[in-house]
Amino acid sequence: MRATPPARLLAWTLAVLDRYWGLLGVAAVVALEALVFAPRGMTAAMIGGGIVGAALLVGWLWGGSA
Numbered sequence: 001m002r003a004t005p006p007a008r009l010l011a012w013t014l015a016v017l018d019r020y021w022g023l024l025g026v027a028a029v030v031a032l033e034a035l036v037f038a039p040r041g042m043t044a045a046m047i048g049g050g051i052v053g054a055a056l057l058v059g060w061l062w063g064g065s066a
Contacts, residue, residue, distance in 0.1 A: 022060020029053035 003011070017024065029049050037045040 022056050025056040025060070026053045029056070 029052055033046050033049045036042075037049060
């Protein structure tokens with residue numbers, strides 16, 4: 001039995017998200033910092049975002065041994 005095109009697209013999307021979740025999370029943090037926190041001068045939020053982004057990247061690199 002063959003999968004339908006929407007099912008194949010969903011499987012492909014989940015595979016990409018599973019493989020690159022760390023980079024996607026860091027990209028979201030960088031976008032938040034550049035578009036929201038920096039223009040408003042939210043220094044504490046920028047520092048917190050940097051910590052969260054670094055933790056995401058370390059977790060992604062360390063946990064990606066599969």
